[in-house]
Amino acid sequence: MPRTVGIDLGTTYSLIAYQDKREARPKCIPGPYGTPLCPSVVSVDADGSIIVGQAAQRRLLTQPERTIYSVKRLMGRGPADVQDELKIFPFRIDPASKNVIRVRLGERVFTPPEISAFILRELKSWAENYFQDSVSRAVITVPAYFNDAQRQATRDAGRLAGLEVLRLVNEPTAAALAYGLHEQKRGKVAVYDFGGGTFDISILKLISTSDGDIYQVLSTNGDTHLGGDDIDNALQSLAREEIRGLGVDLAAHPDTVQELRKALIAAKHELSDADKTAIKFPLPDGNVYFREISRAEYERLIRPIVDRTMGPVRQALADAKLKPAEIEEVVLVGGSTRVPLVRQTVEQFFGRKPHAELNPDEVVALGAAVQADILEGGVNDMLLLDVTPLSLGIETMGGVVAKIIPRNSTVPASAQELFTTGVENQTGIDIHVLQGERELAKDCRSLARFQLKVPPGPAGLARIEVKFLIDASGILQVSASDLRAGTEHSIEVQPTYGLDDAEVERMLEESIEFAEQDFSERQLIEARNEAESVLTLTERALAREKSEAPGELPEEERRSVEDAVVALRESLAGTDYKRVRALTDVLNQASTPLAERMMNRALATALEGKKLGEV
């Protein structure tokens, strides 16, 4: 029987998990590095091969123009939507992009679903290695507040990765499933899910019935462009401003920007435990940006970001008709809930200590695996009732939106609308479908437009009933019937932002060139790519050492690095990926003192001539 896996396709990391029937709990499947966290980074090599995960993450430093991270931010969006994002993220959007964004990576152009498909393909290969068997069915999680276009883009990504997507599950709901299974609790639960790029809040009721346990979502809210990325960006703005004060503009150094980002993320992680940390960052002009930052200063900087999560929290509670004190459990999900200020803010609001026993990185993937098991029929005493996060409406006279399915309706949900002609011999009725809470069409998210064709006749004679149905994945289906003729009425729905079926088909054909490579061949490509990037970094460091501090590197150390370089280069000519990996590790170890030496020297230069008190 085919296995159905659960996938958390995250902004920063993606994971794949599976519920083994013989075991009580689901578990995450580790990749080649032993960790189940796959960085959601994709890089395209000069020879056209695709690199995903840890190896791609390293290429952010060496080949930033061929590498992309946080692509989830672009899913289901048009070029006009992401102008703000472009100021901060190094996305290279193809100027020819129309309703679907196209991103340039090296010589090629990809849509966000295609890039996400590479990540899914990588995870799929992890699972296939683990099972030593093929995997073709999946449940994929999405932010609860994702709109129809963002959900469709995610489903397209699954298809392009060769996966049958049985269901899209909302991330906080998946977390609640994993949590409920773990804690055996009942009652009203709030799931606060603050991830790398998205924020969701869901209010659920966990009920025991004679048939089994029901997880009923009462309301959901969020912001699909609010996450840990924003904290990184706040730190980055601060640092770049200060670096500009030192006379260096990093705009001219894209690879340095990525290294700075890496250093700042490390500082952010340290500030989750420590009261202060120091950022020591060598600049392209040989100086060092040295900056101490205290927890208090950090919290002042990020408080506006954390506060932005509370509006959706209040709205979700109001929609569920509950007060904060009526929530019996608060569950924290997502890497950004490691930030102490986030925990404090949530605890203060609900007046109770939130749960964080489950690993916030893994819990969503684990819940997706549980849902996969439910769909396979493995678990038959759990039922998930989720809601649609946004109201569905159609445009009426004067650009006003008539809501036909209100937000927080349990899905599947449907609405029927009757349409007729307004003037004699009118041959078509235009319908514009939107999602959102605002009154006017221009302020809502356009989902699709279509035209109902009618035979010419007197005004008001045609009677076409259109059925709007939001399925259990939160995706809209539209069908129409001609009530007078008693027949199905065919319609062609053109998505406003997204790929139509023909485009997905074409991409599927194109993607065959990336399709299933032999397992060891794939391993070899990955090992080679990683080796190349370590070699580039090492050679760059050696050259810099030679020019900046000639004669200082002990002969012994230099020789061990050079020997490792030679050995690794030799192994690249062969096809033994294990040997390439092992020698990459040797080089990594041999070059560690070199990297430390450089950092120390850069730091010493920066501090030269300063008294201790000024540091």
Added chain:
Amino acid sequence: MNAASTTVTLSATCRNCSAPTNGALFCPSCGKIQPLPRGADYFSFLGLPQKLTLDLDTLEQRFHSLSWKLHPDHFVRATEEEKQLSLDLSSQLNDAYRTLRDPVARVEYLLSLSGMRKEGQKKQQAPPELLEEVFELNESLDELREARDSGGSPEQMQGLRAKLESAQHKFESSLADVDQELAGVGKDWDAAIDSAADEAAGKKLMERMNEVLNRRSYIRNLVNGVRQELAVT
């Protein structure tokens, strides 16, 4: 009394095995899922009489029990036709639950079943007992907008705000009164069903409910309008 036009067709046969289904959602003979019987409405779907006072706990229990049976999660391995039926039925179940658990939507739905829900022709016209208050409100709103455009003093704005807030409270309490009234007519309707009153009496009650609904919608728009105005002031 013949409450609306619910005659559930019981003569249907199973799509799978052709055995008579007696209007059941699952064939008594082969157990396969069936379409909703012709003429079924939200009340009958949830096994409830067409009454307006209902026990929300019972409603929720019925909703949950039917969700178990109909949800698409349990039809992943079924045929395409069964999958579609599960999708249709569970969406209708969710729509039914959403409508019936809300006391106002419940009345609107009951009226729509017999074509008795008629939105007010003169939507803009205030109910006579509120005429004076609506007149005052419109005056304050004009003053407020004018003051806002010409940059009124903080004291002036404060005063106008207070005026609007008191109007808001007034209309909110009118809204609560109307809701009470609606619940009252609902009880009359339930009593008429219990005593099998004649059709004319039922029709009269529906007309009354329709009138209360129109008045309610007018007041609710007022409340929303004032709320919005206060939010931007």
